[in-house]
Amino acid sequence: xxxxSVLLLLxxxxxxxxxxxxxxxxTLDFTATYGxxxxxxxxxxxxxxxxxxxxxxxxxxxxxxxxxxxxxDRLDLSPVEFVDLTSVSTSAADAANGFKITFPDIEAxxxxxxxxxxxxxxxxxxxxxxxYPSSNPLSLESHYxxxxxxxxxxxxxxxxxxxxxxxxxxxxVFHTGMDDLYRQxxxxxxxxxxxxxxxxxxxxxxxxxxxxxAGNALDIxxxxxxHNPNNLGLITKIIDNLVSALSVQVQ
Amino acid sequence: xxxxxxxxxxxxxxLSQCTKDRPDPGDLSSITxxxxxxxxxxxxxxxxxxxxxxxxxxxxxxxxxxRLFFDPILSADxxxxxxxxxLPQSSFTDNLPVSPGIDGINGRRSAMSLLNVGFxxxxxxxxxxxxxxxxxxxxPVEDQVELHHSWTRVVEDLKRHPDYPEKFREAFGIKNTSxxxxxxxxxxxxxxxxxxxxxxxxxxxxVQRQEAFxxxxxxxxxxxxxxxxxxxxxxxxxxxxxxxxxxxNEYINNGIEDIQDLTDFxxxxxxxxxxxxxxxxxxxxxxxxxxxxxxxxxHDGRFKTLDEVLDHYLSGGHNQLNKDALIYPLKLxxxxxxxxxxxILTLTDPDFLTNPxxxxxxx
Numbered sequence: 005x006x007x008x009s010v011l012l013l014l015x016x017x018x019x020x021x022x023x024x025x026x027x028x029x030x031t032l033d034f035t036a037t038y039g040x041x042x043x044x045x046x047x048x049x050x051x052x053x054x055x056x057x058x059x060x061x062x063x064x065x066x067x068x069x070x071x072x073x074x075x076x077d078r079l080d081l082s083p084v085e086f087v088d089l090t091s092v093s094t095s096a097a098d099a100a101n102g103f104k105i106t107f108p109d110i111e112a113x114x115x116x117x118x119x120x121x122x123x124x125x126x127x128x129x130x131x132x133x134x135x136y137p138s139s140n141p142l143s144l145e146s147h148y149x150x151x152x153x154x155x156x157x158x159x160x161x162x163x164x165x166x167x168x169x170x171x172x173x174x175x176x177v178f179h180t181g182m183d184d185l186y187r188q189x190x191x192x193x194x195x196x197x198x199x200x201x202x203x204x205x206x207x208x209x210x211x212x213x214x215x216x217x218a219g220n221a222l223d224i225x226x227x228x229x230x231h232n233p234n235n236l237g238l239i240t241k242i243i244d245n246l247v248s249a250l251s252v253q254v255q
Numbered sequence: 256x257x258x259x260x261x262x263x264x265x266x267x268x269x270l271s272q273c274t275k276d277r278p279d280p281g282d283l284s285s286i287t288x289x290x291x292x293x294x295x296x297x298x299x300x301x302x303x304x305x306x307x308x309x310x311x312x313x314x315x316x317x318x319x320x321x322r323l324f325f326d327p328i329l330s331a332d333x334x335x336x337x338x339x340x341x342l343p344q345s346s347f348t349d350n351l352p353v354s355p356g357i358d359g360i361n362g363r364r365s366a367m368s369l370l371n372v373g374f375x376x377x378x379x380x381x382x383x384x385x386x387x388x389x390x391x392x393x394x395p396v397e398d399q400v401e402l403h404h405s406w407t408r409v410v411e412d413l414k415r416h417p418d419y420p421e422k423f424r425e426a427f428g429i430k431n432t433s434x435x436x437x438x439x440x441x442x443x444x445x446x447x448x449x450x451x452x453x454x455x456x457x458x459x460x461x462v463q464r465q466e467a468f469x470x471x472x473x474x475x476x477x478x479x480x481x482x483x484x485x486x487x488x489x490x491x492x493x494x495x496x497x498x499x500x501x502x503x504n505e506y507i508n509n510g511i512e513d514i515q516d517l518t519d520f521x522x523x524x525x526x527x528x529x530x531x532x533x534x535x536x537x538x539x540x541x542x543x544x545x546x547x548x549x550x551x552x553x554h555d556g557r558f559k560t561l562d563e564v565l566d567h568y569l570s571g572g573h574n575q576l577n578k579d580a581l582i583y584p585l586k587l588x589x590x591x592x593x594x595x596x597x598x599i600l601t602l603t604d605p606d607f608l609t610n611p612x613x614x615x616x617x618x
């Protein structure tokens with residue numbers, strides 16, 4: 005009888021082991037384009053006016069990255085990530101490869117939504133780089149602006165030919181930040197996470213849309229440098245355009 | 256035959272006994288190994304310093320590192336040490352445009368200040384070619400225009416030295432002098448360098464703690480430096496020199512070279528490391544803390560005074576495709592420029608220079 009109990013207990017334990025769900029991983033592959041062309045730093049593209057434009061920097065924070073499972077459960081993947089498109093836009097090959105962020109140990113199964121914040125939620129934004137060790141993306145001193153008391157959510161920088169002469173005569177610097185500019189983005193697509201292969205989702209950011217979205221285009225020559233909280237209208241336009249500039253493809 | 260074999264065996268036994276009785280001159284196991292953990296202390300506004308898991312800081316490791324840092328044993332002719340180009344009284348630089356090595360040959364670049372170097376985690380040297388202090392400390396010894404020595408010989412000298420084997424034992428617990436390596440020497444130097452931290456007594460830091468007040472000029476400069484508004488122009492400084500370290504440790508081209516093509520820079524800087532054209536002419540942004548003691552300025556020491564530096568940035572510099580977009584002609588008056596300089600000088604930290612823990616232990 006005693007042996008039977010032991011065997012039963014062993015059986016239950018083994019059954020418990022078998023119940024451990026399989027885990028897979030998900031890679032978000034951030035790519036940058038200008039319209040339909042891969043974005044390469046210091047390569048010229050054309051504005052809607054036909055003037056040359058080049059980019060020298062593009063990056064942004066995403067936060068509260070999550071998936072929604074088929075049964076409606078939310079699975080949080082990461083509190084904060086820094087998407088450094090500058091580092092992968094130095095050549096066409098690197099640009100095509102994209103900036104990859106991999107989330108391991110995701111329960112295998114079917115998911116219906118990918119979501120994340122653009123920028124940082126007010127709780128996180130109330131902290132400072134000095135609060136974090138250097139391995140944390142929130143430790144970047146280059147992405148904190150003391151005058152705002154805010155992280156810089158995104159940076160978009162480059163040069164513009166304002167006169168159409170072929171001379172890139174104007175530098176532009178657009179930095180966004182502050183609590184009011186935190187945005188949520190999500191996409192409803194079928195996402196299968198399985199234990200045998202990494203699932204990839206390509207997230208593309210169209211920089212033509214960031215600057216020149218139809219009906220919400222920036223007047224760069226009128227205000228080429230903006231990191232001023234008193235000009236919220238301009239940076240609100242940029243962050244809203246950034247949300248519109250995202251497109252997603254599950255691979 | 257039998258007698259010969261017996262003699263040979265006896266001889267072997269005797270030799271074996273001799274070996275057992277003779278003490279190993281390299282044996283350090285009788286020396287106590289009880290390292291004392293060292294806690295990094297920094298101004299409260301500073302970020303957390305990350306210490307490599309394989310090189311925890313100890314008082315004994317720091318003491319050894321400090322000795323090695325100041326000891327010319329690291330150079331081929333025993334005339335120069337790390338401290339020859341990184342002097343405590345100059346905020347650990349040498350006040351030369353570029354630094355000469357033991358053969359009198361000038362290097363290409365100015366010695367960087369080591370103030371707060373333990374917080375810099377995005378590459379070291381002007382071009383970021385070393386990822387850690389442990390990696391960095393290995394390079395000057397064998398650089399032909401610096402200490403022009405070989406680590407093999409340095410390590411042999413350390414093994415034969417009357418004091419160092421004991422110091423290595425106390426710092427790292429080695430059991431025998433044969434275990435002294437260049438990697439351990441570099442770890443010790445790195446530990447010492449991680450202690451080189453601002454005192455927190457600069458005027459800026461005291462104002463932050465509400466223990467002091469800016470003058471009107473300093474306050475005006477502060478507003479322009481950090482773009483706090485109030486009707487003053489933005490001097491665009493804090494983008495690259497953000498508080499509290501007053502560097503973001505990024506690599507930028509600040510427009511000091513009058514060249515057109517990105518392949519024409521006389522010193523490719525970061526580009527020589529990454530092999531990316533866009534990085535040509537980019538250099539690591541240095542800290543502005545203790546700027547009063549670190550002239551001349553820029554990677555090649557071309558600007559002798561802080562006024563020359565400010566004039567460069569007000570001019571907007573020379574244009575190249577990869578010049579930082581925030582360096583453009585600034586419309587500051589002479590008075591505003593003077594105010595900006597007054598603020599920058601509030602970052603002066605003389606207590607750092609005289610900290611007894613940073614001085615030459617052989618003096």
